[in-house]
Amino acid sequence: MANSKGVMAKDTIIYMLAKGIEGVVGIVTMSVMTYLLASDQMGYYSTVNIAITTIGMVAIQWLVQSVLRYINKYDIEGRHSEFYSTVFYAWLRVNLSVVLAAVIIALIVRLGFGGMEGLALSLGFKNTEAVRSFTEVYNSRVFTCGVLWFVTYNTAQLMISMLAAVREAKLNLLLSMITVCGRLIFMVIFCKLWTSRIEWIFLSYFITDAIVSVIGMKRLKILYYIKSGGSSKDILRELKAYGMPLMGNQLATSILNQSDVYIITIMLSAGAAGVYKANYSLISTAFTLLNASVMRGCYPTILRAWSEGKKDDVQRLLNEAVRMYMLVAIPAVAGVFAVSDSAAYTLFESQYVEGHGVMFWVALGMMFLGLTEYSIKHWELNSNTKAIFRRSLIGGAVNVGLNLILIKTTGSYMIAAVTTFIGFFVYFVLARFGTRKHLKWKIQPKRFIKILSSALVMIGVIELLKTILPDSKICLAIFIICGIIVYGAMLVITGEVKDELAFIKNKFKQN
Secondary structure (H helix, E strand, C coil): CHHHHHHHHHHHHHHHHHHHHHHHHHHHHHHHHHHHCCHHHHHHHHHHHHHHHHHHHHHHHHHHHHHHHHHHHHHHHCCHHHHHHHHHHHHHHHHHHHHHHHHHHHHHHHHHCCCHHHHHHHCCCCCCHHHHHHHHHCCHHHHHHHHHHHHHHHHHHHHHHHHHHCCCHHHHHHHHHHHHHHHHHHHHHHHHHHCCCHHHHHHHHHHHHHHHHHHHHHHHCHHHHCCCCCCCHHHHHHHHHHHHHHHHHHHHHHHHHHHHHHHHHHHCCHHHHHHHHHHHHHHHHHHHHHHHHHHHHHHHHHHHHHHCCCHHHHHHHHHHHHHHHHHHHHHHHHHHHHHHHHHHHHHCCHHHHHHHHHHHHHHHHHHHHHHHHHHCHHHHHCCCHHHHHHHHHHHHHHHHHHHHHHHHHHCCCHHHHHHHHHHHHHHHHHHHHHCCCCCCCCCCHHHHHHHHHHHHHHHHHHHHHHHHCCCCHHHHHHHHHHHHHHHHHHHHHHCCCHHHHHHHHHHHHHC
16 A cells, blocks of 8 residues: 555656646647637637637547546556557547548538528628628638648547556656647747747647557557457446446536636627637636646556555555645645736737636636546446536536526626636536545645645745745745745645655665
């Protein structure tokens, strides 16, 4: 058990380093995008990006989640060839189907109706100016780059999931750096060479994810294991039974995360959606990375213990995983509360700064989404993914319903951030109470108080520094670094991280 905790802690530290780098570069990328793109372009980019990632969730995330759940099982049984062949042919069918559907739709629109304008006329619309404007933004270049990125995006997601499941943490660190740095570099190069267009962003994503996919395939030796006719119908049924309800869960979570952008665009404007999305993405991306780093560091060890029938160890490991998550999530929310105004002012072009209030509510909501991931582990481990889907659907419906009512009523995109938090919180409460009689995580109150009090002291120090120092990129870095140092020092003083410090010392002694 102690060894499992050590493995979990080591993997989590590596993933946190990877996601930390990814987060920093992601912040730089979002900052650069606000200077490359006008707010309405940012809004259009967001709608395309959301559409592609949502289609990816519907089409392929069931397979990504199933692979993460079952790869260790078939590794223990020595059925590598059957498993990888099944996964490959499922991936191939999904991508061929989506690409074929996209091509058919494009041909019907272009040839059958003479373009979107012709389609509008054939349906009885007299004023086609809106349709003409639509086709100018979402043109054939955007469509082509989007389809290409869809293929490499879902392939990279599958490779990263497999690598995480087999505990290739160091390689995932490298791939994280390739992903975020490659996207930023290619995006800047393309936009500088051919002016700022949203299609160049998706082209940069396509190239970078293709590189990540190839590296992942070579490391896992997937092509070696894949055999013609080696696919197993029984394995595919098992993967579908587990993953299909999670596909609905991913879609519902996407609704919680993304539907507000479309509603703001329709009810307010693309510019308002762009401002909202820039501030939202800065935080949601960082928290998604944070949640993933802890989960990828902990979940494979928990799965391994479950596959080996060590149920008591699973409960203890889950409790430890939640504590590790709290150690980083609570100060992250506190930090966003303290520096959101400075971050927006120093990182974004001026028209985006007014939306900085979005950041805190998004951070709070994303923290509860992370806690929900641990609350649903009982259902995941027992393959009862339908229970997860039902609760996530309710959370998504609450968010959409509140947005439809309140955004128009208030005339402000700020309310969408609050409803996002409410939707995530509802999902968390439903999951927490749904599993309370089974595999329920616990954290000792005194440990929670130590973490929370350390975060509050950190806020106090940052607020003091803000009264002394002006807003600038250097000062923002000082706020963040000083906050991390103060928080870490408080954890050491309170004794909350004494076990982790002892583990690190032992590692140094062994080396």
